[in-house]
Amino acid sequence: xxxxxxxxxxxxxxxxERATLSCRAxxxxxxxxxAWYQQKPGxxxxxxxxxxxxxxxxxxxxxxxxxSGTDFTLTISRLEPEDFAVYxxxxxxxxxxxxxxxxxLEIK
Amino acid sequence: xxxxxxxxxxxxxxxxxxxxxxxxxxFTFSTYGMHWVRQAPGKGLEWVAxxxxxxxxxxxxxxxxxxxxxxxxxxxxxxxxQMNSLRAExxxxxxxxxxxxxxxxxxxxxxWGQGTLVTVSS
Numbered sequence: 001x002x003x004x005x006x007x008x009x010x011x012x013x014x015x016x017e018r019a020t021l022s023c024r025a026x027x028x029x030x031x032x033x034x035a036w037y038q039q040k041p042g043x044x045x046x047x048x049x050x051x052x053x054x055x056x057x058x059x060x061x062x063x064x065x066x067x068s069g070t071d072f073t074l075t076i077s078r079l080e081p082e083d084f085a086v087y088x089x090x091x092x093x094x095x096x097x098x099x100x101x102x103x104x105l106e107i108k
Numbered sequence: 109x110x111x112x113x114x115x116x117x118x119x120x121x122x123x124x125x126x127x128x129x130x131x132x133x134x135f136t137f138s139t140y141g142m143h144w145v146r147q148a149p150g151k152g153l154e155w156v157a158x159x160x161x162x163x164x165x166x167x168x169x170x171x172x173x174x175x176x177x178x179x180x181x182x183x184x185x186x187x188x189x190q191m192n193s194l195r196a197e198x199x200x201x202x203x204x205x206x207x208x209x210x211x212x213x214x215x216x217x218x219x220w221g222q223g224t225l226v227t228v229s230s
Contacts, residue, residue: 035216037153044203044220045153056218088153092215096169099153 002027002091004100012108019076021103023089028069030093036065036074039102040085048087049074081107110134110219112204117224124194124228130187130204130221138162138182141207143217144189146200146226156202157189160213171197194228201225 003026013019023034032052037045047056049065052072062077076083084107089100116128130142144156157178158167166178177190187204202224205217 033214033216037217044222045217046220047208047216047218050208050214050216050218090153090216095167095215097155097215099155101152 001096002029002094002098004089004091004098006087006089006100006103008103009101010104010106012106013079014108015079015081017079019074019079019083019105021074021076021087021089021105023067023072023074023100025070025072025091029072029091032068033091033093034065034067034072035090035092036063037088037090038083038085039088045088076105079105110206112206112219112221114202114204114221114224117202117226119227119229120194121230122195122228125190125192126194126226128189128191128202128204128224128226130189132185132187132204132206135206135219136210137180137185139210141209141213142178142180142187143205143207143215144178144187145203145205145217145220146198147203147223148197148200151200154200155215158207158213158215159187161211191226194226196228199226199228 007022034052036049039045053065086102159178175193179188204221206219208214208216208218
């Protein structure tokens with residue numbers, strides 16, 4: 001199965017700053033089938049990005065995704081207070097679908 | 109709007125059984141594949157099982173094969189997960205999740221329920 005490694009484990013930033021989260025796959029992710037989710041404490045995950053770069057319905061355009069092959073990035077252009085959460089990447093190009101271990105984005 | 113509401117979680121002894129349900133609304137349930145995804149306390153996410161929109165294709169993660177059974181009732185817009193021979197390592201919040209694509213399946217999850225906690229402990 002494809003192993004996804006997210007970095008950094010924790011990212012400490014201030015509102016208004018730019019956040020860059022990385023997701024690296026142990027082998028190439030077919031057709032850029034890579035998604036990103038946001039999870040806040042006590043809540044279910046929320047889909048942000050699918051197909052590596054397509055924003056899900058209702059997701060603000062400050063969230064963007066890029067990447068292909070084994071390297072993918074989620075960028076939040078200007079952090080809002082509600083963006084501080086845990087972010088997971090997930091590949092669905094091969095079975096079984098797998099998730100990264102998460103990046104915690106915390107307020108500095 | 110899309111709603112997914114899980115129920116059926118609780119505390120069960122090792123070796124026991126539980127049946128989870130996920131009642132859905134706000135979309136045409138019979139045209140979407142559905143999944144169960146779990147999250148152990150303080151841990152990350154793990155995909156558990158998938159069922160095609162018509163129930164004709166089913167997949168499981170290796171650790172639950174032969175113990176868990178996913179099913180659906182399209183007349184009731186409801187998804188199920190029958191869990192037998194439960195182990196301590198099955199302790200988690202179980203989420204039902206809607207596949208991102210109708211007809212065929214995409215294996216990303218565009219809507220999630222709030223989750224139901226399953227605790228396996230003696």
